[in-house]
Amino acid sequence: MQRPGVLIVLEEKFTGLAELLTKVATDDGTVIITSVNEAWARLGSLLDLFLASFKNGEGIAHLLNHTLIIAMDTITLARCEAVHPHCYLHEVTSANVSSANRFMTKSYLELIWARLEVPQHILQLGYNYLSTDVDVMWLRNPFRYINLYTDMAMSTDGFNGNVDDLKNVGNGGFYYIRSTNRTVEMLKRWRAARSQFPSAHDQGVLNEIKADLAAGELQIKFVFLETTLFDGFCQFHGEMDKVCTMHAICCIGLENKVHDLRNLAADWKNYTSVASMEKRTGKHRWTPPNRCKASMRQH
Incomplete structure (x- = not known):
């Protein structure tokens, strides 16, 4: 799987990453990764909520x-190292990526696309990875519900009931990729396709080309994750007894995300504090993400 000649060149760009992955990866060679900038990592923002969700989740x-946090600037790296043992600096200098970066602005797009550089190298080093946005709350172990033998398993903005249907709109904020020669090539083509859709983010481009990747010579196998298990604000279910992750998608504005995720974190603490019999009644529901819903209506 590893290509020595190519990897020597890449190691000069990704100094220290290979060594770090040996410490972070699971026994089957899988790494959880997320990327943060200064706005997302500052005290009380998304990174704190993200880390707390693991600690308050079910086991x-x-x-x-096994989680690697990729910092986009040196200030963020220092903040990361203060709260987490596995941090890696991958500076993005193509635009100002330290601020909140409003959805689909130039800086936002540069940040989103830059996030694919480290994952591509992770695949080339022979590791599988699960990429999660930092505005995802982890509540239960998602690996129990992901087919780890598929090429790519993606969350969706709206699940249509068929896990194999390419008409599902994949969401790049939570997905798993198994490391093979084919998926390494897939990620290269995904990044290269940006030039065909210059105003689109990574998720939009992948949705444009995924049918070609599945039908072409690569024969990439995509699986889409049910939103009852991998929930989000777009197709909000609110079934607390089932959900593994909750993603603050369909939300404009960092403050709105933080506000609504804090409410959900409080809901989860209340839910996990009650007896098992009471949990089965189905009375416990999430607080609706009203700030985020309002932000989308105003957008």
Whole structure:
């Protein structure tokens, strides 16, 4: 799987990453990754909520040992190292990526696309990875519900009931890729396709080309994750007894995300504090993400 000649060149760009992955990866060679900038990592923002969700989730605190946080600037790296043992600096200098970066602005697009550089190298080093946005709350172990033998398993903005249907709109904020020669090539083509859709983000481009990747010579196998298990604000279910992750998608504005995720974190603490019999009644529901819904109506 590893290509020595190529990897020597890449190691000069990604100094220290290979060594770090040996410490973070699970026994089957899988790494959880997320990327943060200064706005997302500052005290009380998304990074704190993200890390707390693991600690308050059902038996998933150990997964933080296998989570690599990629910092986009040196200030963020220092903040990361103060709260998490596995941090990696991948500076983005093509635009101002330290601020909140409003959805689909130039800086936002540069940040989103830059996030694919480290994952591509992770695949080339022979590791599988699960990429999660930092505005995803982890509540239960998602690996129990992901087909780890598929090429790519993606969350969706709206699940249509068929896990194999390419008409599902994949969401790049939570997905798993198994490391093979074909998926390494797939990620290269995904990044290269940006030039065909210059105003689109990574998720939009992948949705444009995924049918070609599945039908072409690569024969990439995509699986889409049910939103009852991998929930989000777009197709909000609110079934607390089933959900593994909750993603603050369909939300404009960092403050709105933080506000609504804090409410959900409080809901989860209340839910996990009650007896098992009471949980089965189905009375416990999430607080609707009203700030985020309002932000989308105004957008």
